[in-house]
Amino acid sequence: MSQSIQFSTPSRTPHLLHLPHSQFNRPLSSISFRRFPLTTIKYTSIRASSSSPSPSPDLDSSSSSSSSSSSSSQVLLSPNGTGANERSVVATAVTTDAAGIEVDTVTEAELKENGFRSTRRTKLICTIGPATCGFEQLEALAVGGMNVARLNMCHGTRDWHRGVIRSVRKLNEEKGFAVAIMMDTEGSEIHMGDLGGEASAKAEDGEVWTFTVRAFDSSRPERTISVSYDGFAEDVRVGDELLVDGGMVRFEVIEKIGPDVKCLCTDPGLLLPRANLTFWRDGSLVRERNAMLPTISSKDWLDIDFGIAEGVDFIAVSFVKSAEVINHLKSYLAAHSRKGEIGVIAKIESIDSLTNLEEIILASDGAMVARGDLGAQIPLEQVPAAQQRIVQVCRGLNKPVIVASQLLESMIEYPTPTRAEVADVSEAVRQRSDALMLSGESAMGQFPDKALTVLRTVSLRIERWWREEKRHESVPLQAIGSTFSDKISEEICNSAAKMANNLGVDAVFVYTTSGHMASLVSRCRPDCPIFAFTTTTSVRRRLNLQWGLIPFRLSFSDDMESNLNKTFSLLKSRGMIKSGDLVIAVSDMLQSIQVMNVP
Ligand SMILES: Nc1ncnc2c1ncn2[C@@H]1O[C@H](COP(=O)(O)OP(=O)(O)OP(=O)(O)O)[C@@H](O)[C@H]1O
Ligand SMILES: CC(=O)C(=O)O
Numbered sequence: 001m002s003q004s005i006q007f008s009t010p011s012r013t014p015h016l017l018h019l020p021h022s023q024f025n026r027p028l029s030s031i032s033f034r035r036f037p038l039t040t041i042k043y044t045s046i047r048a049s050s051s052s053p054s055p056s057p058d059l060d061s062s063s064s065s066s067s068s069s070s071s072s073s074q075v076l077l078s079p080n081g082t083g084a085n086e087r088s089v090v091a092t093a094v095t096t097d098a099a100g101i102e103v104d105t106v107t108e109a110e111l112k113e114n115g116f117r118s119t120r121r122t123k124l125i126c127t128i129g130p131a132t133c134g135f136e137q138l139e140a141l142a143v144g145g146m147n148v149a150r151l152n153m154c155h156g157t158r159d160w161h162r163g164v165i166r167s168v169r170k171l172n173e174e175k176g177f178a179v180a181i182m183m184d185t186e187g188s189e190i191h192m193g194d195l196g197g198e199a200s201a202k203a204e205d206g207e208v209w210t211f212t213v214r215a216f217d218s219s220r221p222e223r224t225i226s227v228s229y230d231g232f233a234e235d236v237r238v239g240d241e242l243l244v245d246g247g248m249v250r251f252e253v254i255e256k257i258g259p260d261v262k263c264l265c266t267d268p269g270l271l272l273p274r275a276n277l278t279f280w281r282d283g284s285l286v287r288e289r290n291a292m293l294p295t296i297s298s299k300d301w302l303d304i305d306f307g308i309a310e311g312v313d314f315i316a317v318s319f320v321k322s323a324e325v326i327n328h329l330k331s332y333l334a335a336h337s338r339k340g341e342i343g344v345i346a347k348i349e350s351i352d353s354l355t356n357l358e359e360i361i362l363a364s365d366g367a368m369v370a371r372g373d374l375g376a377q378i379p380l381e382q383v384p385a386a387q388q389r390i391v392q393v394c395r396g397l398n399k400p401v402i403v404a405s406q407l408l409e410s411m412i413e414y415p416t417p418t419r420a421e422v423a424d425v426s427e428a429v430r431q432r433s434d435a436l437m438l439s440g441e442s443a444m445g446q447f448p449d450k451a452l453t454v455l456r457t458v459s460l461r462i463e464r465w466w467r468e469e470k471r472h473e474s475v476p477l478q479a480i481g482s483t484f485s486d487k488i489s490e491e492i493c494n495s496a497a498k499m500a501n502n503l504g505v506d507a508v509f510v511y512t513t514s515g516h517m518a519s520l521v522s523r524c525r526p527d528c529p530i531f532a533f534t535t536t537t538s539v540r541r542r543l544n545l546q547w548g549l550i551p552f553r554l555s556f557s558d559d560m561e562s563n564l565n566k567t568f569s570l571l572k573s574r575g576m577i578k579s580g581d582l583v584i585a586v587s588d589m590l591q592s593i594q595v596m597n598v599p
């Protein structure tokens with residue numbers, strides 16, 4: 001029994017659909033609902049315009065070149081899913097059986113063991129540092145559920161970072177993971193030096209410490225801290241309050257002697273290498289000078305070139321103040337790397353970034369609630385409301401959002417989290433943020449694997465509770481599509497998610513070349529997992545940041561019947577689905593919805 005509903009606009013001419021995927025000749029208004037088994041599928045569609053097809057700008061070069069063929073069985077990509085000009089470091093890392101399917105080995109095991117509902121929807125990011133940079137340590141994190149590895153360019157040498165990037169790539173290649181790499185820029189905010197190799201230094205109440213712009217020749221003099229910013233001694237005034245890492249340690253400026261600033265410790269604590277410094281005067285953050293510092297420093301540009309050369313998947317920009325810097329970086333990336341290959345994440349961690357929030361998020365490919373520095377710039381009690389706002393704006397604009405910093409801070413030293421930390425993690429999961437991030441817990445803590453386990457188990461439990469309570473919000477999502485075609489995709493995804501919840505389907509399958517259609521389904525936060533099939537390994541890795549998406553790499557054509565048959569047989573042979581499972585399939589090539597039981 002097959003059901004089909006078709007919408008068409010009378011003023012336009014229908015065509016039989018055997019069109020290659022392209023932004024300009026994408027079928028616009030054929031939406032069919034079908035039940036499997038299907039005997040004949042005839043997709044009827046209407047052309048968007050009669051203008052000559054040209055390669056879609058959002059496709060990578062390999063798919064756009066192959067999309068020039070109109071054969072319905074044409075596979076869109078070369079078998080290994082990489083384009084001809086994919087950088088060598090990535091190309092050598094990809095070995096794929098052309099007929100096969102690539103999926104995370106951990107997810108595969110979870111699916112086989114516990115079925116569709118067992119999969120975790122919230123993604124997990126680990127900052128890599130001395131505690132986790134070895135191959136076995138990285139593997140343990142990947143097995144524990146790490147979806148993205150973050151490299152903070154404030155620390156370590158480029159050689160060190162290169163080693164980590166290559167290890168992660170090797171892990172993906174050899175063990176079937178799709179761990180994405182996120183490079184986080186240093187930015188030009190004021191911070192302390194590296195403590196001359198010491199892991200930390202303790203500042204006690206009432207001690208006098210010297211903050212200086214002088215560089216040390218040899219070891220660090222006692223109770224002396226170097227400061228990254230040459231204008232520091234000129235800018236501070238006696239009476240200013242100096243906050244380390246947003247208030248983890250506090251000092252009061254008591255005397256200025258040339259390049260040295262004498263400070264009295266008023267709140268004791270641990271000073272960590274390269275910790276951020278802010279100074280406050282009469283209860284307000286002093287930020288005149290910061291406003292003049294570039295968001296992306298000259299050192300950051302070199303790091304960005306390094307990131308492009310090493311094939312990172314995301315660049316997180318620290319201390320973004322406006323959309324301009326994001327646009328600037330995106331145009332630089334467009335000129336120096338393959339279009340869309342590196343996602344730009346705006347870190348929201350300053351007053352300016354909150355002021356310009358909507359325009360910044362609109363310009364970016366995602367955002368991070370960087371609560372560490374944000375909490376140093378706005379009163380701490382305002383951070384939760386800011387977090388909620390950022391998460392909501394990102395969801396509205398369909399950008400992935402990461403909640404970061406101090407989620408499990410006590411686990412740097414202890415093997416179990418505090419109850420308050422578990423409550424904080426739960427809140428971020430309940431807000432339906434795309435991803436949670438570990439910083440010091442995984443970079444230099446004593447229990448990185450345990451911290452990741454806590455994030456994983458708390459996420460799973462809260463997600464399940466939320467589903468059992470049937471609390472999926474019916475908050476209307478704002479319309480975001482700008483072209484007619486985008487609007488159709490959006491409506492299809494909204495409907496697919498709604499149908500998935502109402503019909504209690506087991507999974508939504510989305511076939512997507514650029515990943516956009518998958519993100520639109522993810523945005524609806526449906527009850528069931530979303531299997532996202534995409535043709536390239538780089539899109540697959542980037543999708544790993546988004547809520548609920550299980551990214552698969554699969555070569556597929558513009559013939560949906562054959563795609564579905566191929567997918568069903570591959571997934572069935574691996575025990576990941578079974579006959580009778582109910583699935584909704586959407587595709588960005590055909591802009592179609594189908595409901596079916598797995599044959
Ligand atoms: N690559 C690294 N090498 C050495 N230590 C590291 C590295 N990455 C992180 N760390 C350690 O982990 C701690 C916390 O991580 P991180 O600096 O990323 O915190 P953060 O607040 O997220 O950073 P930022 O605000 O600078 O982006 C750091 O203070 C540092 O001690
Ligand atoms: C992650 C980060 O940069 C912060 O919380 O400040």
Ligand SMILES: [K+]
Pocket residue numbers: 152153154184185186187318
């Ligand atoms: K950083």
Ligand SMILES: [Mg+2]
Pocket residue numbers: 318349370372373
């Ligand atoms: Mg920060």
